[in-house]
Amino acid sequence: MANPQPAAGLRRKDLATAYVLLRILFGMAFFIIGFGKLGGMGGFANAMVDQFKETFLPAELVRITALLVPPLEVVVGLLLLIGLFTRGALIAGFILMMILHAGVTLLQNWSTASNQLIYCIIFFLLLAGAGFNAFSVDEWLAKRRGEAPLTDDSPSDVIGFTQHVFDVWRGKKRPRRRLS
């Protein structure tokens, strides 16, 4: 690397190293959490339904969510572990955390809630810092295909937001640019 670096300050190499280590650790943890539940999914779903029986949430909704959680955790964990579709996996995981967090706080299970917030902090750090996802399958593929990197232009309406989420999800720019 020939680009000049300041004597003191954040260095991209350090950020990318920290990023990859956190991503691998977090992906591994998510994968193992999900994998452990995968065997006893019926029991896990029943336990969740039982926990929520005092709340206004319908039992079927709780059961469906409980059945979706372990496979989602496994997939998100694996993708984060290897760094494939990293942004998409992070968005999916973040939304999953939102649903779980709504449930846990409704149960007033505050110690689990603050543990979940730590996961949310890490999702925030990984998604916000996704520009430093250098050591990943995503980056390797982008380099091989000579893909243009994601850029920051996006209109600020509902359509723009949808495109924005879609762009970040894919980790690529839209093929066509809207006339402005």
Added chain:
Amino acid sequence: MVKQQYSAWWQRGLLQKDIELAYLFLRLIFGINFFNHGFTRIGNIGGFANGMVEQFKDTAVPAELVRVVGAIVPPVELGIGILLILGFATRGALMAGFILMMVLQGGVVILRQFDTAASQLIYCIIFFMLLATLGFNTYSLDTKFRRSRNTTSDSV
């Protein structure tokens, strides 16, 4: 339009897009948290305040002060939750929440409940992150209203 080419990762940096999206999710989750804190307590403010008075009865803090704080906390939490979910008056909501955490942190430290103190610090970290990166609060009613009034200044 010039066709863009792959550029090596060290020539790129943080993307505003990523941060805005991460900010939105964290703000929503935190808003849901505060909303449910308030929502599950609002029906039973008296019981909540009495519980707090009971906890503080061996300390030097006057019971009336504890009762007033206990009665104020649930509606404040509910309000902060709604504002954070909507992204309306985000800065005010975050500052109010941060100050609330200060009061609560003082309380639990006086009670020497260090586990609770540590989990409250997690909330404080999130308040710090959301307040410090408020410039990325793009997907919010704040942005909507600022745009419609055509004032884009962000002077401190």
